Amino acid sequence: MFNFGRNKKSESSVNSDMLSKQRRYDSLVRALHGDIYRYAYWLCGDKHIAEDITQETFLRAWRSLESLKDNKAAKAWLITILRRENARRFERKQFDYSDIEQETLEDSFSVSTEDNAEQHLIRRQIAKLEVEYREPLILQVVGGFSGEEIADILSLNRNTVMTRLFRARNQLKDLLDEPQVRGQSNG
Known part of the structure; x- marks a missing residue:
């Protein structure tokens, strides 16, 4: 005859696997x-x-x-x-475009503390970088990844990543050194 009852050993193994x-x-x-x-x-x-x-x-x-x-x-x-x-998210979303520039919207809220103002300023300047430079920089600074890890994540050659990181830092430095930007950060 067939045994249609539950096998206690396999049930225990499944529970153990799920718990693990x-x-x-x-x-x-x-x-x-x-x-x-x-x-x-x-x-x-x-x-x-x-x-x-x-x-x-x-x-x-x-x-x-x-x-x-x-x-x-x-x-x-x-x-x-x-x-x-x-x-x-971008594949699913239909964007409504308006005549208002994104930067105008970002500037419309006030920043309460000096740290928040600095973070907001740096974030805005990083957002101005092209994606090919912005993404590796964010992975390095925010994610804490090495050049080799970033290369794996982005499916790029390590030398390409290192070049993009170098250029991103230089572009960001240039953006932050602009006179109107320095004036914003100093109050």
Whole structure:
């Protein structure tokens, strides 16, 4: 006769595997949530969108957690997922364009503290960089990635990344040295 009853040993193994996956995922979220959120915020510049992208990133990470073989590569793996999720956001969204310049909108809110003013100024200047320079710079400064890691994340040659980082820093320095920018930062 056939035994249609549950196999206690396989049920126990499944529960153990699920518990192990949950623990691994929880430790991943605890360790990297702040870094992933900061990077998402730098990409989109909006707190709510950054929260959504971060949440979607971790949801996708849960679904494919078994594909992460090396825990040391977790941060780069999550950044890659986040970049793809951010790109999906643009594929889905229909933009309403207006005559108002984005910079005008950004300038319309007041900044309360000197630190916030400085961060806002630097953020605006970084946003002026072309994406090919801005993205590696943000990965390095916000994400803390090395040139080699950035090359892997962006699927570029390491020398290309290092050149872009060099140019990005020089362009940012030039933007920050402009007389009207210096005047804003000094009050």
